[in-house]
Amino acid sequence: MAHDLRDDLELVGGDYYYFDDDGDEFHDGFQTGSGGASGLQHEQMDDTSASDYKEGKDIQGIPWERLNYSRDQYRKMRLKEYKNYQNLTRSRSGLEQECKQVERKDTFYDFQSSTRSVKSTIVHFQLRNLLWATSKHDVYLVQNYSVMHWSPLHQRGREVLNVAGQLTPTENVKGARPLSRVQISTMALKDNLMVAGGFQGELICKFVDKPGVAFCTNLTGNNNSITNAVDIYQAPNGATRVTAANNDCVVRTFDAERYSLLTQFTFPWSVNNTSVSPDGKLMAVLGDSSDCLLADSQSGREIAALRGHLDYSFASAWHPGGHVVATGNQDATCRLWDVRNPSASLAVLPGRIGAVRGLRFSPDGRFLAAAEAADFVHVYDAAAGYAGAEQEVDLFGEVAGAAFSPDGEGLFVSVADRTYGGVLEFRRRRSYGCLDSCFF
Incomplete structure (x- = not known):
């Protein structure tokens, strides 16, 4: 019988309920804990600063000295006990040989602070685009039936969107309709525009500096x-577009000014994630297939199939240079593809504990952040070809998202855990300043 760490470690949290496509409750992997015999669930712990961390405090404020296991012991047990979810049970033989060998020693971003004043929550265990930063002082995350704004500068949070009640669109446009009690499954922000998708097929568009919602x-x-994924991008003509990918196998694109439906493309399987290239011409389409597709963003025509993953994919990101796209998969790898030669991946990066469910490039293209479902966020040096050293952010709990600030100076990680969840903030080391040119 597997050792029950939840009772022995006496940590509280991780007891979030996720739901499968039929609405049935489902738990992904080994949770951080559900007990709390020592009463830790009721004890208010201070947030952690950089100076606290240097003096030995845990970045999440976990009081290891009072628990049954040391941090190292619990890490070993988590790695042994965590159950990575799989849709396809294909053989993984040979996958380890494909992966790049990297040393986990470099620090590109230094720990700055963590707060438990705001805590991400997750509706669907496979969807984790629930954290965005519009500046190094403005972070947005999903918390229950709200989207919260967190200011690391002022150390306070405020609600910017509440979806627990009735939502009525302020724009009187075709297709708009009221919504009520939305469970937000995915989110995207760009500049002042926020787009959120819902567990029952909803789409919400809101300007963060204005009351109400513009369109829903x-x-x-x-x-x-x-609604599995939403994206905001600039079309080749400069117009802002919104895309939404759903379990009905359709990707829809809307005009962000009048919210008119411009295109809808149907694919052979449920679409779990889409992202559009920096020039607005190519769309990466990932879903309930081991193949990932490159499609023309205006016609939906398939251009290439990216083959190599062994399970379903749920994350993608484009390098700002426009030639490389990263894909994250439940086979616990991230693959990098050069779209000029998509016949084989140019790099395979391994996870440590489970599926790669979140991917973001820094705005200057120097770094790639790959967030696993739980416990680990990896920061790779894209300028070095993703080889050599990497930074590994080691934490405990389900990862709701990882995001760079637009200036690349900040990296934020959101942890979904009832007691030790919150937002972790990291600052870029000055010795790794902007390069004159990047690898791609």
């Missing part, structure tokens, strides 16, 4: 097709 609707007309 149910994309599928039923409650059985979760």
Whole structure:
């Protein structure tokens, strides 16, 4: 019988309920704990500063000295006990040989602070785009039925969107309809525009500096097709576009000015993630298939199939240079692809504990952050070809998202855990300043 760490470690948290596509409760992997015999669930712990960390305090404020296991012991047990979710049970033989060998020793971003004043929550265990930063002082995350703004500068949070009640769109446009009690499954922010997708097929568009929501609707007309991913991008003509990918196998694109439906492309499987290239011409389409597709963003025509992953994919990101796209998969790897030669991946990066569910490039293209489902966020040096050393952010709990600030100076990680969850802030080391040119 597997050792029950939840009772022995006496940590509280990780007891979030996720739901599968039919709305049934489901738990992904080994949770951080559900007990709390020592009463830690009721004890208010201070946040952690950089000076606290240098003096030996845990970055999440976990009081290891009072628990049954040391941090190192619990890490070993987590790595042994965590169960990575798989949709396809294909052989993984040979996958380790494909992966790049990297040393986990470099620090590109220094720990700055952590707060437990705001805590991310996760509706669907496979979807983790729930944290965004619009500046190094402005962070947005999903917390229960709210989108919260966190200011690291002022150390306070405020609600910017509440979806627990009735939502009525302020724009009187075709297709808009009221919504109520939305469970936010995914989110994207760019400049002042926030877009959120819902567990029952909803789409919400809001300007963060204005009250109310500009546009909201149910994309599928039923409650059985979760909105898996949303994206905001600039079309080749400079116009702002919004895309939404759903379990009904359709990717829809909207004009961000009048919210008119411009295109809808149907794919052979449920679409879990999309992202559009920096020039607005190519779209990466990932879903319930081991293949990832490159499609023309205006026609939906398939251009290439990216083959190599062994399970379903849920994350992608484009390098700002426009030639490289990263994909994250439940086979616990991230693959890098050069779209000029997509026949084989140019690099395979291994996870430590489970699926790679979040990917972000820093705005200057220097770094790639790959967030696993739990416990680890990896920061790779794209300028060095993702080889050599990497930084490993080691924490405990489900990772709701990782995001760079637009200036690349800040890296934020959101942890979904009832007691030790919160937002971790890291600052870029000056010795790793901007390069004159990047690898890609």
